[in-house]
Amino acid sequence: MADDRTYWPDELFADLDRTGPVPLYFQVSSRLDAAIRGGTIPPGARLDNEISIAARLGLSRPTVRRAIQELVDKGLLVRRRGIGTQVVQGQVTRPVELSSLYEDLENTGHSPGTVVLEHAVIAADDALAERLGVDVGADVVRIRRQRSTDGVPVAVLENILPGEFADITAEQLETAGLYQVLRGRGVAIRIAKQKIGARRAHGDEAELLGIERGHPVLTVERIAFDNAGRVVEVGHHCYRPDMYSFETTLVAK
Amino acid sequence: MADDRTYWPDELFADLDRTGPVPLYFQVSSRLDAAIRGGTIPPGARLDNEISIAARLGLSRPTVRRAIQELVDKGLLVRRRGIGTQVVQGQVTRPVELSSLYEDLENTGHSPGTVVLEHAVIAADDALAERLGVDVGADVVRIRRQRSTDGVPVAVLENILPGEFADITAEQLETAGLYQVLRGRGVAIRIAKQKIGARRAHGDEAELLGIERGHPVLTVERIAFDNAGRVVEVGHHCYRPDMYSFETTLVAK
C-alpha cells in the first residue's frame, strides 16, 4: 500500500477543554470523526499508537482508548493487536440512528414537509394496550402524518402515544419531528426496538405516497422506551421504497 | 413498581476463570445476559451498584463496568446516573447481527436448506470492479443461491467474491452459510455495510420465492470487509417479506 505512514494531526487536538461539561474522550472522538469523514485522514491510514497519542495530547491511555473505541463501534476505525489502528477502507455511510425521519432529512440538506392526516384520542384495544403498557380502554393518542421531502411524498407515519401526550398540537408536528417535540417536553427516548419489513401498499397509502396500489412499501414497526423503561411511542410506518432505505454498519465483536 | 429490590445472583458468578483466555468482563456479561434473557433477573429489576458488585466478585470496578456496558449497548440494561442500573422493560428481541441468514435460521431452531443456482467465474465490469476493489475485467466469483427454511423458500442470495475464492464448492455452500465457509478459510469479516430496501420481484425471483411477479421483496445490498479493509464479498439479496424481516435495537448515546 502506498499510504503506510501514521497520521495524527496534532493541531486538531490543540485546544481541548478540560473545564467544560464535554468529556475529553468525546472531544477527541468527535474531532477524529470529522477528520476522517472530511478526508483529512484518508482511508487506510494508520493512526499513531495509543501510548504516544496519549502522551502528546496530555491524556491518559484509557481516555484515548475510549475515544478510539467510539469510532471503532461506528465502523470508522479498525484495530488489530500488534499492528495498530487503521481507518477503514471504503466510503463512509450514514448509519441508522435513533433519530426521526424529520431529522434525517434535515441533516441531509432536504426540506421536510409534514401533513397531519389524523390526530385523535382513542381508546386502546387489547393489542395496543399490551404494546403501550396501558390499561385496555385507556385514552391513547393516534397521530397519522404524511411526510414529504422537496415536495415528493416519502412516508406515511402512524404513531400511538400514551394519553398524557394528548395536548401535542398539529402545528407542533408540522414544524418538527415527533422526537423533537417529545424532547421539548422533557421526554428522552433511550431505547427503541424496530422491525423492518416490506408489504404491498393498501388502504389509502398508495395515494398518499404517490405510487400504485399493491406496489411495495418498506415498513417499520417501532416501540420506543424512555429512561424509566416506559413505552413512549409505538410507530407503524411505511416508506416509498424508491425514496428511502435504511443503511446500517455492522461491526463484528 | 412492585419490583424494587436489587437483584444480583452471586451464585451465577462463583466460578470465574482467571487463568483461561476468556476475559473476565466477558464471562460476567455473558452470564448476566443469559440470566436476563432466561428471566432469572426480571424486567425492571434494579442491579446492585457497581462498587458492591465489584467487591463481591473480587473484580475491579472498571471490569464490572465494562461487563455492564456490553449489555447496555445491546439494549438489555439501562443506566441512570444517581439512580442505578435496571433491566429494560419489554420483551427482548434478537438484533441484526453480523451473521449470515444460515446461522440466523439455525439459531432459531429451523432447518435451513440451500440450492445453488449459479456458481461461475466471470469478468468484473466497471461497477463491480469499483465495489469489489479489483481491476476491471479481473476474475470474480458469482454465486446465486436459493435459501429455504422448513421447505419454504425465504430468500434469493446473490454474492460476488474476489477470484481467489473460486475454489469454493457448491457442496460447501449447501451445507453451511457463506460466512462459515469463509471463516473456515481463515477469512474473518470485520465490518459490513448494508442498505435495506424494498422493490417488486422481477426476473425469476418471484418463482424462486414462491410469490407472484411484481409483489414486494425485501432487499439487502451488503459489502463486507475483512480485517485489512479489503472487500471480501458484495451481496445482493432479496427476501420474501412474509417470511423474513430485520429486527434492530437502537440505543441512544
Next chain:
DNA sequence: CTTGTGATATTGTCAGGACATAGTCACGGG
C-alpha cells in the same frame, strides 16, 4: 403546604501503571 437545601447514593469521567497476547520482521540454522 410549598419550596429550597443539604446529605446520600450511584453512575460518569479520568489518571497511571502493570502484565498478557498477538502480530511483524529480521536473522540465523538447516
Next chain:
DNA sequence: CCCGTGACTATGTCCTGACAATATCACAAG
C-alpha cells in the same frame, strides 16, 4: 531456499484510586 526463533511493537485486559455530576429523599424554612 525454507523455516523456526526471538526481539519488537501495539493492542487487550485488569487493577487501584480519585473526583465530578446527577437524581432522590428527608427535613427545615417560609
